Amino acid sequence: MAEGQFRSGIAGARLPLERYTDNFADLHPALDQHEALVEADRCYFCYDAPCMQACPTEIDIPMFIRQIATGNPLGSARTIFDQNILGGMCARVCPTETLCEEVCVREIAEGKPVQIGRLQRYATDVAMRQDKQFYQRAAPTGRRIAVVGAGPAGLACAHRLAMHGHEVTILDAREKPGGLNEYGIAAYKTPGGFAQEEVDYITGIGGIAIENGKALGRDFTLADLTGRYDAVFLGMGLAGVNGLATEGEELSGVDNAVDFIAVLRQAEDLSQLPIGRRVVVIGGGMTAIDAAIQARLLGAEEVTICYRRGKEHMNASEWEQDLAASKGVVIRHWVRPLRIVEQGGKVAGVELEYTTLRDGRLAGTGESLWIDADQVFKAIGQSFDPLPLNGGGSSLELENGRIRVDAEGRTSSAMVWAGGDCTGSGEDLTVTAVAQGRDAAESIHRALTANGRA
Amino acid sequence: MADITSNFVGIKSPNPFWLASAPPTDKEYNVVRAFREGWGGVVWKTLGEDPPVVNVNGPRYGAIWGADRRVLGFNNIELITDRELQTNLREIKKVKKEWPDRAMVVSLMVPCEEENWKSILKLVEETDADGIELNFGCPHGMSERGMGSAVGQVPEYIEMVARWCKQNTRMPVIVKLTPNITDIRYPARAARRGGADAVSLINTINSITGVDLDNFAPQPTVDGKGTHGGYCGPAVKPIAMNMVAEIARDPETRGMPISGIGGITTWRDAAEFMALGAGNVQVCTAAMVYGFKIVREMIDGLSDWMDEKGHRTLDDVVARAVPNVTDWQYLNLNYIAKARIDQDLCIKCGRCHIACEDTSHQAITSMVDGVRHFEVIDAECVGCNLCVNVCPVENCITLEPLAVGELDKRTGRTVSPEYANWTTHPNNPAARIAAE
Numbered sequence: 001m002a003e004g005q006f007r008s009g010i011a012g013a014r015l016p017l018e019r020y021t022d023n024f025a026d027l028h029p030a031l032d033q034h035e036a037l038v039e040a041d042r043c044y045f046c047y048d049a050p051c052m053q054a055c056p057t058e059i060d061i062p063m064f065i066r067q068i069a070t071g072n073p074l075g076s077a078r079t080i081f082d083q084n085i086l087g088g089m090c091a092r093v094c095p096t097e098t099l100c101e102e103v104c105v106r107e108i109a110e111g112k113p114v115q116i117g118r119l120q121r122y123a124t125d126v127a128m129r130q131d132k133q134f135y136q137r138a139a140p141t142g143r144r145i146a147v148v149g150a151g152p153a154g155l156a157c158a159h160r161l162a163m164h165g166h167e168v169t170i171l172d173a174r175e176k177p178g179g180l181n182e183y184g185i186a187a188y189k190t191p192g193g194f195a196q197e198e199v200d201y202i203t204g205i206g207g208i209a210i211e212n213g214k215a216l217g218r219d220f221t222l223a224d225l226t227g228r229y230d231a232v233f234l235g236m237g238l239a240g241v242n243g244l245a246t247e248g249e250e251l252s253g254v255d256n257a258v259d260f261i262a263v264l265r266q267a268e269d270l271s272q273l274p275i276g277r278r279v280v281v282i283g284g285g286m287t288a289i290d291a292a293i294q295a296r297l298l299g300a301e302e303v304t305i306c307y308r309r310g311k312e313h314m315n316a317s318e319w320e321q322d323l324a325a326s327k328g329v330v331i332r333h334w335v336r337p338l339r340i341v342e343q344g345g346k347v348a349g350v351e352l353e354y355t356t357l358r359d360g361r362l363a364g365t366g367e368s369l370w371i372d373a374d375q376v377f378k379a380i381g382q383s384f385d386p387l388p389l390n391g392g393g394s395s396l397e398l399e400n401g402r403i404r405v406d407a408e409g410r411t412s413s414a415m416v417w418a419g420g421d422c423t424g425s426g427e428d429l430t431v432t433a434v435a436q437g438r439d440a441a442e443s444i445h446r447a448l449t450a451n452g453r454a
Numbered sequence: 455m456a457d458i459t460s461n462f463v464g465i466k467s468p469n470p471f472w473l474a475s476a477p478p479t480d481k482e483y484n485v486v487r488a489f490r491e492g493w494g495g496v497v498w499k500t501l502g503e504d505p506p507v508v509n510v511n512g513p514r515y516g517a518i519w520g521a522d523r524r525v526l527g528f529n530n531i532e533l534i535t536d537r538e539l540q541t542n543l544r545e546i547k548k549v550k551k552e553w554p555d556r557a558m559v560v561s562l563m564v565p566c567e568e569e570n571w572k573s574i575l576k577l578v579e580e581t582d583a584d585g586i587e588l589n590f591g592c593p594h595g596m597s598e599r600g601m602g603s604a605v606g607q608v609p610e611y612i613e614m615v616a617r618w619c620k621q622n623t624r625m626p627v628i629v630k631l632t633p634n635i636t637d638i639r640y641p642a643r644a645a646r647r648g649g650a651d652a653v654s655l656i657n658t659i660n661s662i663t664g665v666d667l668d669n670f671a672p673q674p675t676v677d678g679k680g681t682h683g684g685y686c687g688p689a690v691k692p693i694a695m696n697m698v699a700e701i702a703r704d705p706e707t708r709g710m711p712i713s714g715i716g717g718i719t720t721w722r723d724a725a726e727f728m729a730l731g732a733g734n735v736q737v738c739t740a741a742m743v744y745g746f747k748i749v750r751e752m753i754d755g756l757s758d759w760m761d762e763k764g765h766r767t768l769d770d771v772v773a774r775a776v777p778n779v780t781d782w783q784y785l786n787l788n789y790i791a792k793a794r795i796d797q798d799l800c801i802k803c804g805r806c807h808i809a810c811e812d813t814s815h816q817a818i819t820s821m822v823d824g825v826r827h828f829e830v831i832d833a834e835c836v837g838c839n840l841c842v843n844v845c846p847v848e849n850c851i852t853l854e855p856l857a858v859g860e861l862d863k864r865t866g867r868t869v870s871p872e873y874a875n876w877t878t879h880p881n882n883p884a885a886r887i888a889a890e
């Protein structure tokens with residue numbers, strides 16, 4: 001029987017051991033001091049800087065870069081954390097090519113933006129390595145706030161509330177805090193346990209208790225929370241996964257891409273993680289790309305992303321598509337799955353149909369295509385699961401299937417705020433979740449102090 | 455092909471690029487390397503009397519840097535040569551013999567007594583050197599001993615020593631001036647009165663380049679203490695050029711040969727000095743930062759530019775800009791210019807806007823119809839050139855003169871064809887008195 005990479009079916013140990021370390025090393029290694037200074041010197045200190053406007057958390061980018069350039073990395077980190085307490089994670093995971101760096105004037109001028117993300121990492125690394133806590137809690141207000149979900153939205157909200165002197169309890173269904181930082185982000189973007197380090201850094205301010213294994217809708221209801229706390233913030237992310245509604249979806253060997261990634265992120269030993277020899281990923285977003293790349297990095301011989309529209313329609317940025325291509329992932333456009341076919345109880349391949357746009361609508365052309373596969377990942381989107389919200393009290397209003405909030409993060413219920421992926425506002429990005437969590441905290445603080453109780 | 459051979463006070467060299475008296479010219483080894491790269495001449499590192507001076511054994515240089523740690527300004531607390539006089543003289547003679555087509559000028563600094571100068575001049579003559587340069591410029595160490603800039607700051611001493619030297623040698627005498635003085639014309643005039651053939655300038659400027667904030671000591675720091683050093687490099691070029699131009703246009707010194715020194719790094723810097731009246735140029739810092747090879751760029755650059763412009767010899771260039779250096783009061787107040795932004799080149803950094811908005815005349819937009827857009831408001835623009843200077847993109851903002859007859863939207867007046875300066879301006883009290 002063929003060994004390693006060429007072994008059919010779903011198996012681990014496809015690669016020599018040392019390859020795993022290389023493959024899952026930092027995608028963007030940290031800048032050393034010299035590199036950081038050279039890069040910082042490139043920033044023009046723009047007025048009303050476009051980069052800053054493009055950052056969902058509105059970090060004062062020209063200022064933090066200038067602080068690096070003048071030899072004050074700690075001051076730089078403070079400038080970053082003032083706006084974004086998860087500046088360390090965002091530096092690693094933000095699709096900067098579609099955010100700050102896309103509009104950097106040096107991108108316009110030379111096609112080479114200032115590497116804002118890597119500079120941000122440089123400064124935040126300096127501060128976090130020293131566990132430098134910049135913020136002190138205000139005098140205790142006696143107010144208690146429940147935060148559901150310890151993802152970026154919940155953590156950012158909790159930190160800001162703690163800063164204002166409130167007592168925060170974060171309740172999260174999972175075993176570990178961090179949300180998708182811990183369970184979703186590609187391993188090569190945040191290697192080495194950074195997600196947990198960051199949680200510790202954030203909670204280092206004090207006044208934040210995290211209770212894991214506590215699920216809303218299972219262990220307590222929203223009414224329980226509004227009864228026991230002065231305010232509630234919901235940062236529950238997207239618990240549901242969209243189904244394919246395709247024959248063969250239930251076969252063993254067909255998995256949700258997010259589940260595969262979560263297992264991968266928690267794996268003690270990547271070399272033991274089983275992966276198919278030939279993998280097909282259905283979808284066109286960041287999750288599809290991450291699943292495909294990591295499948296390749298685990299040693300899958302062939303990985304194909306199948307997307308039902310064109311390159312320009314993909315949610316994954318061009319940069320991410322190129323990254324996937326550079327790792328040997330094949331991206332096929334204008335195909336959709338018809339059927340996943342089994343042989344001997346195992347996945348054998350996917351039958352797809354070519355698609356086209358007809359009168360602006362997607363339609364099959366009738367022509368089909370077969371791709372061999374031992375494993376199929378579904379990555380056609382996550383969805384908000386509203387069920388946990390039920391059970392006592394008036395239910396929250398939804399909008400497009402997610403929690404409806406106003407600009408400050410207020411839901412339809414007076415005591416309840418929400419932010420991050422579980423709301424419909426903004427892109428589903430770590431940095432957006434941080435911005436919304438932070439802003440909701442300010443709104444909660446205003447509400448709790450304005451009514452004279454604090 | 456342009457002819458860039460140089461004849462400076464009778465001293466011939468294949469090009470006008472000399473190395474200034476400094477570490478690059480301290481010994482045979484360095485000078486021969488320089489000549490191999492093509493330098494036209496050297497002013498040998500300043501000689502003094504035996505026993506030789508000693509230098510500090512800690513840091514002697516400091517610097518300031520621009521982006522990418524490019525050296526902008528350099529500073530030193532080094533003294534004159536710390537080698538035996540005979541060693542230097544022997545090497546000077548040998549190198550001159552082996553490189554007869556290169557200029558060999560010897561820099562000198564001895565105590566202010568005629569006998570001391572007389573005896574060293576005799577020794578230098580025996581080397582067959584082409585000329586001498588009197589170092590009246592060194593601002594640190596030597597000046598504490600009554601030499602260097604301590605002489606250069608007293609015009610009477612300059613005149614006296616220049617005269618002694620002229621009387622005691624056949625060699626042309628170049629007086630090197632210190633910029634650590636309020637009006638450079640006085641020492642230059644003194645040099646001329648003393649009969650000097652030329653002046654060279656500038657020597658270095660008193661400076662402290664930095665302070666070690668952990669130890670609260672100036673840099674370079676020698677065992678916890680520092681002293682002012684001599685500043686040079688690109689940062690001093692504007693100061694040096696003004697001084698050259700002042701001497702070139704002063705009625706008392708006009709026409710006296712000048713060897714231009716101070717921050718020269720490229721052919722263009724050299725051409726600028728020459729246009730302002732320098733007959734040749736001397737370089738130190740650029741060589742110390744980049745090595746001797748830079749002279750090749752200087753030679754090619756100067757000669758290519760001269761070809762392009764149709765200048766045949768250096769005489770076509772030297773002092774060509776001097777007639778255009780004038781006093782402020784003679785500038786044409788009827789000349790009106792406005793900034794123009796080339797929208798295709800603009801990268802929308804907003805620097806021009808914030809500079810003008812915060813610190814000047816509120817004459818550049820930042821937003822037009824809700825879009826980030828930078829454009830000059832003619833009704834506010836005074837043509838100050840600030841935006842041109844702060845824009846990171848070359849030629850993106852230019853200052854364009856208004857044509858005669860065009861309306862200046864700021865003043866509501868049309869541009870007059872007349873030349874009118876401050877001397878006749880109605881707001882000038884002196885002009886009013888004259889008119890009354």
Ligand SMILES: Cc1cc2nc3c(=O)[nH]c(=O)nc-3n(C[C@H](O)[C@H](O)[C@H](O)COP(=O)(O)OP(=O)(O)OC[C@H]3O[C@@H](n4cnc5c(N)ncnc54)[C@H](O)[C@@H]3O)c2cc1C
Nearest residue numbers: 149151152153173179180215216237420421428429430433
């Ligand atoms: C595979 C993948 C890769 C991604 N890569 C990137 C990337 O590179 N860059 C980027 O910017 N964004 C990326 N994203 C998006 C980003 O991770 C999310 O936008 C972000 O994590 C949203 O934060 P959140 O706090 O709203 O939700 P989450 O991070 O999802 O956190 C929600 C938390 O709530 C908890 N929770 C859920 N339901 C309950 C309940 N009933 N009771 C209690 N707790 C509950 C969960 O356990 C979880 O900890 C990626 C997403 C995925 C899926």
Ligand SMILES: Cc1cc2nc3c(=O)[nH]c(=O)nc-3n(C[C@H](O)[C@H](O)[C@H](O)COP(=O)(O)O)c2cc1C
Nearest residue numbers: 474475476500530589657686687716717737738739
């Ligand atoms: C390290 C150092 C030592 C110098 N020593 C002398 C010297 O011995 N005699 C002298 O006349 N000038 C000396 N100078 C001044 C230079 O000759 C020159 O006038 C000055 O550096 C300005 O030119 P630059 O900007 O090209 O360096 C020295 C300069 C430096 C940097």
Ligand code: SF4
Nearest residue numbers: 043044046051104105
């Ligand atoms: S747009 Fe680019 S150059 Fe301008 S401030 Fe931002 S990072 Fe600096």
Ligand code: SF4
Nearest residue numbers: 511512513514515742
């Ligand atoms: S330049 Fe040379 S002599 Fe000077 S400190 Fe560096 S290594 Fe030492």
Ligand code: SF4
Nearest residue numbers: 800801803804806845
């Ligand atoms: S400084 Fe130059 S590039 Fe920047 S906005 Fe102004 S004109 Fe455009």
